Amino acid sequence: MKPIKEVIIIGAGPIGLAAAARLLEKGIRPTIIEKGDTAGAAMLQWGHVSLFTPWSYMLDEAVVNLLTEHGWPGVDADVTPTGREVVEHYLQPAAKLPELAEHIRYGTEVFGVSKAGVSKHTTQGRDSARFVVHCRNELGSQMLHSDAVIDASGTWSSPNPLGLDGLPVPGELANQQSVYYGIPDILGSQRSDFARKRNLVVGAGHSAMNIALDLLKLQVAEPGTEVIWGMRKNNIDKLLGKGINDKVPARRQLGLAAKKAIENDTLKLVSHLEIKEIIRAGHGLDIRALAGGAPIGMQVDNIIVATGFRPDLEMLRELRLDLDHIVEAPTRLAPLIDPNLHSCGSVRAHGVDELSHDDAHFYIAGMKSYGRAPTFLMLTGYEQVRSIVESLAGNTEAARSSQLRFPGAPKAQQGACCG
8 A cells, every 4th residue: 555644634623633643643744624713613613512521531642642742731531521611721722732733724614525637437547546625715725635534524514404304494594594503602692692582492402402401591580581492203201311321421411401391391392393484574483383293383583403413525526435325424334323223322433444435545534424323422533533544554453453442431331332
């Protein structure tokens, strides 16, 4: 195999920085392309949210080694940080280290990845062609070449829309000023958007639950604030179940708080909600929907869509990818992360073999590698890039060995799958 000398990493989040640190250990030059103006830019958009896991689950060994060499004071491994704290106390300090700083290009967006001189349908000369990453910044467009590419861009910028069919419902795009995606800062910078308003939260996961509980806190401080939680299914019992909740107690506590609010009628739950149309009605929204198959109407001021995320694959159209057609994760990874079969604490360790595509030396790592599955853990992403980098460095045995360890878990349970 021709030696890998240069690797482009898309995204300066936790996984991107970890990949760069691992590459530097092997003497391989990384170039990190970050759309935002800082490391962890996407995390800052939900920086007010407390994570479910403590610091010990958020740190990569190679990055910590670099930080420690420069006198990093460290963090309390048992404390659970917010997204902003992860950025300010870990990612930004790491990105400012001289070893990493010179390799990061901020304010630069990738809009395409290809092979030099060959399009997707061309086979002759493809394997020997270098990768070309097409990107743009305030100075214009440019093309960067590399021997390998790791896409660690995440999924935050690609939220799922309201439609049960995976597409926006009529009126959703036309009313974006009243439709929010992700986890807005309800108790902080966006408080005035939701205070004394009638708010509908749509989603059946922990993010939706977190949003609904924040709105209930706002309701106490701002009488007149109304909260409706719409689930497209009825997953409250699933959210309280075993699996990840046994390993991450903060998730279970969140579920118990939501269940109590529903039982006390302080949180109105509408299950099996299928929104059909959104119509602007004065300063509010008129929602036409089905609940359990029966027609209903709702009048709200805001809709918060917390229905998960999907990978943005548009920039990868010219590559030969090997993706599962359902989960949109690498084909060999998909069966391990099917959300119908696995909780995130039970997905076994995986690496370069499961993450490889038809175009050799291109990898999707981190949250984006999980496609539409919501079961990603940061430690899993760190193990992914460790394995990828070992493979790029020619260390096949090390690449295929597993070093994933969950803090505090007995060795017999490490990497266990649904056991």
